[in-house]
Amino acid sequence: MKKPFRYLVPAKVAALALVATSAMADTVKIAVIDPLSGPFAALGENQLKSWQFMGEVANKEKWAGEHTLEFVAFDNKASPQESLNQLKRAIDGGFRYIAQANGSGAGLALIDAINKYNERNPGKEVIYINHGAVDPELTNGKCSFWHFSFDSNSDMKMQALVEHMSQNKSIKKVYIIGQDYAFGRSVSRTAKEYLKGKRPDVEIVGDDLHPIGQVKDFAPYVSKIKASGADTVITGNWGADLSLLIKASKDAGVDANFYTYYAVLKGAPTAMGSAGAGKVKYVGVWNVNNESGAGKDIVEAFKAKFNDDYTWMQTHSAVTMLSKAIREAKTTDPVKVALKMEGMTVKSLNGDVTMRAADHQLQQPLYIAVWSKAGDKDVRFDQEGTGFGWKTEKKVPAEVATQPTACKMKRPAS
The missing domain is CATH 3.40.50.2300 (Response regulator)
Incomplete structure (x- = not known):
């Protein structure tokens, strides 16, 4: 049925x-x-x-x-x-x-x-x-x-970086170097502006822009950095431009601290090796060796x-x-x-x-971290098999990292 x-x-x-x-x-x-x-x-x-x-x-x-x-x-x-x-x-x-x-x-x-x-x-x-x-x-x-x-954005990061740098009274002479395009020019401008506001005693001893992705040998730029007597270098360089800059600086024996945006990214860790320990820092939106293990x-x-x-x-x-x-x-x-x-x-x-x-x-929050020997609770992960990784020096809450905007946005009719 x-x-x-x-x-x-x-x-x-x-x-x-x-x-x-x-x-x-x-x-x-x-x-x-x-x-x-x-x-x-x-x-x-x-x-x-x-x-x-x-x-x-x-x-x-x-x-x-x-x-x-x-x-x-x-x-x-x-x-x-x-x-x-x-x-x-x-x-x-x-x-x-x-x-x-x-x-x-x-x-x-x-x-x-x-x-x-x-x-x-x-x-x-x-x-x-x-x-x-x-x-x-x-x-x-x-x-x-x-x-x-x-x-x-780069202004938010520079604000956090300069605030952190301003606490270090050993910083006296700063050299700025970056890629010659919109971002590199922005880094140069805000570094000088924010340093003047926070540390007017700091001397800017160099300010160079170079062609993006075209420099194969940074030795001439590094020679200028070394001759300037800079104790600190600020750079927004990324990719090969940062790796080659760091390698040339290491080869020339430049004894300066590097404050960067992108030393955490591909290639730079290998270029630094042990020579960058305690000297190279970056500002970014995360540290793999963060406080909670997230x-x-x-x-x-x-x-x-x-x-x-x-x-x-x-x-x-x-x-x-x-x-x-x-x-x-x-x-x-x-x-x-x-x-x-x-x-x-x-x-x-x-x-x-x-x-x-x-x-x-x-x-969002920002992190400032320093290149350090890996293996303890503060540096659980190394990078690129170097045995070194990033140790957080400061976490900047989102409400502190924020900046006003001049945006006048045009939205769709819907």
């Missing part, structure tokens, strides 16, 4: 629900537009691995609900023009989220292009997730609704998978917040996701972080 029809309904409902759920589950493709060739390739590759690793974690644990994240590489060769070429490729390929970090010049070019594209293509908008381009203009005069900065499992799993160091913590903050916004918006539509991210607070590896709605600049 056939079962009554009513007994078949639940099975049909379940099947229809499964189909509906499957139909609503999107793969969110994020184009990672950063250097994968040229002098900054090693850094770009490490960042790409970081994105993809965090994407795997988020997908496995369903941070974005049934939606999944996929990070795809686009090589911009660290060039603003090539970044625009890759942006067009990504958009033509259906990508509506892009990520970029290496170079504020590229970041400024991308913001301008994305603003124009979104204005001309309502309903097909693109979001820019910035995890490392830190020129303050990106969240001030050039701020955009379509741009979200997950790194702290991120220990991620660091160990990343090392096991790639035989590489997980240092680009911004990817954790961005994936966490993007996933939560997608889940709460119940859609992958960039406009609705962006509106959810505004003002959102999530817990990242450095504590609670908030995306300030006024300028889309993440508000």
Whole structure:
């Protein structure tokens, strides 16, 4: 005898629900537009691995609900023009989220292009997730609704760095050196401005800008640093430009402390070795050897998978917040996701972080750390197999690291 029809309904409902759920589950493709060739390739590759690793974690644990994240590489060769070429490729390929970090010049070019594209293509908008381009203009005069900065800008970092330096009365002579583009010029300007305010007795004995990614031998610059009698060097250099600067300084026997933004990143630890112990410091949004051990499992799993160091913590903050916004918006539509991210607070590896709605600049703690011998409770993880790692000297709370913004943001009509 056939079962009554009513007994078949639940099975049909379940099947229809499964189909509906499957139909609503999107793969969110994020184009990672950063250097994968040229002098900054090693850094770009490490960042790409970081994105993809965090994407795997988020997908496995369903941070974005049934939606999944996929990070795809686009090589911009660290060039603003090539970044625009890759942006067009990504958009033509259906990508509506892009990520970029290496170079504020590229970041400024991308913001301008994305603003124009979104204005001309309502309903097909693109979001820019910035995890490392830190020129303050990106969240001030050039701020955009379509741009979200997950790194702290260079002024925020310099403020923390100079405040820390101001307590060290042995600092008398400072030499500033950086890459000749928007970010490097910003570092030079704010270093002089903030030092004048906090330590007017400090003498600026040099201020050099060099072509980005083109200098193969920093010996001539190092000779000037040594001849100046500087006891302290401030540099915003990153990638090969920082590694080569540190190596040349070590080879020349420069006896100065280096205050950096990016000595924690790929290549610099190996270049420093034991010579940098106690002398090289960095300011950043996280220290792998943090006070609570947050991120220990991620660091160990990343090392096991790639035989590489997980240092680009911004990817954790961005994936966490993007996933939560997608889940709460119940859609992958960039406009609705962006509106959810505004003002959102999530817990990242450095504590609670908030995306300030006024300028889309993440508000978060900052760390100042010094290169130190690894092996004790303060330096649990070394870097690049050197036997040395980063010891926290100071953690700056988010409310202290914050700065005002001059952003006058134009939001979509919706």
